[in-house]
Amino acid sequence: MEFRQLEYLVAVATQGGFSRAAQSCFVSQSAVSHQVAALERELGVELFERSGRSVTLTEAGQVLLPRAQEMLRLRDDAAAAVAPRHDRVRIAANMTFARAALGAVSAVRERHPEAEIDFLLKPFAQRIAAVAAGEADLALVRGTVEHEGLYLDPLWVDQPVVTFAARHPLAHLANSPTPAELADYPLLLPPPEEQVLLRRLVERVFTRAGVEPTFGPDIRPGHPVAFEMINHPDSWTLLYEDPLVPGLVCRRSLEFTLPVSAVLRTDATPNPLVAEVLTELTRGYRR
Known part of the structure; x- marks a missing residue:
């Protein structure tokens, strides 16, 4: 039939x-x-x-x-x-990109009030799959992506923040601690299968500094990072955003940087609205 x-x-x-x-x-x-x-x-x-x-x-x-x-x-x-729509943009990302996306979307919407711009919350692998399948026009990611039919458009360089409790021995430092200074304290991160990117970043930075990180216990699902830091005042972690939580100290470090890019389809129909969103993402998010 x-x-x-x-x-x-x-x-x-x-x-x-x-x-x-x-x-x-x-x-x-x-x-x-x-x-x-x-x-x-x-x-x-x-x-x-x-x-x-x-x-x-x-x-x-x-x-x-x-x-x-x-x-x-x-x-x-x-x-x-x-079907491609020139009045619609679907952005696949997670909440760590919400502030950047909100600024870009607001600027574009001021010029195109009739536009439909969606923010689709998806984990990393689902973001890539959504762009590949045409369910999203672009995905925001950190690091690299190797997927046939997709390419990366660099947007900005991210600086994850070194975070520890206010009672941490290094909290008195005016600048971000060096890898050598952090090496003696346990690093708390989600399990490797949930946070590959930050673990690779830590290993790369510490190897370059000639020291080894000390990994503490994994942060279990459902356990807020802020509570883990408070309950383990000698530990530290890396966050994509300053949580602005009382009792925590955050320091940005040039040692820890990650490229942020938009994932796009190589065969996507050109959409001027997508191009505007990408321009705003590049200009509107400066650390």
Whole structure:
């Protein structure tokens, strides 16, 4: 069963004949007759009563017609859902990008109040999959991505913040502690499978400094980082944003940097609105 056959079935039923159906579908009458006959053979039933110039639906045809119309509607809805729209931008990201995205979206919306700009919350792998499948126009990521059909458009360089409790022995320092100064204290991070990027960054920075980090216990899911820092005042961690929580001290360090990029499809239809969002993301988020 093909959509084309269902289209011809609906056309014959609504137009009242094969000739008028052919005209409405811009094909020959023989093409309509051939496809309807092929559908009847496949289903093993007759769909139309043919008597001279009169064509009416059989009982089987009456049962099939509304279902055929619904299938064609669903097909059109599915195509429309993923069709490129120049008045819509779908950004896949996580909450650590919310501030940057909000600033960019606000600026674009001022110029295009009719625009529809969505912020889709997704973990890293789902962001990449969404862009690859056309469900998102762009994804915001840190680090690198290797995926066929996708490319990275660099936006800015992120500086994760070194964070520790106000009672930490290094909290009195005016500047961010060096890797050598941090090496003696346990680093608390989510499990490796949940936070690969920061762990790789730490290992790279500490290796360059000629010291080894001391990893403490993993931060378990559902346990707020702020409480972990307060409960382990000799520990430290890396955060993408300053949480502005009483009892915590944050220091930015040039040692810890990560590139932030937009993930885009290589074959995406050019969209001026996407280009504007990317421009605002680059200009509007300065550390």
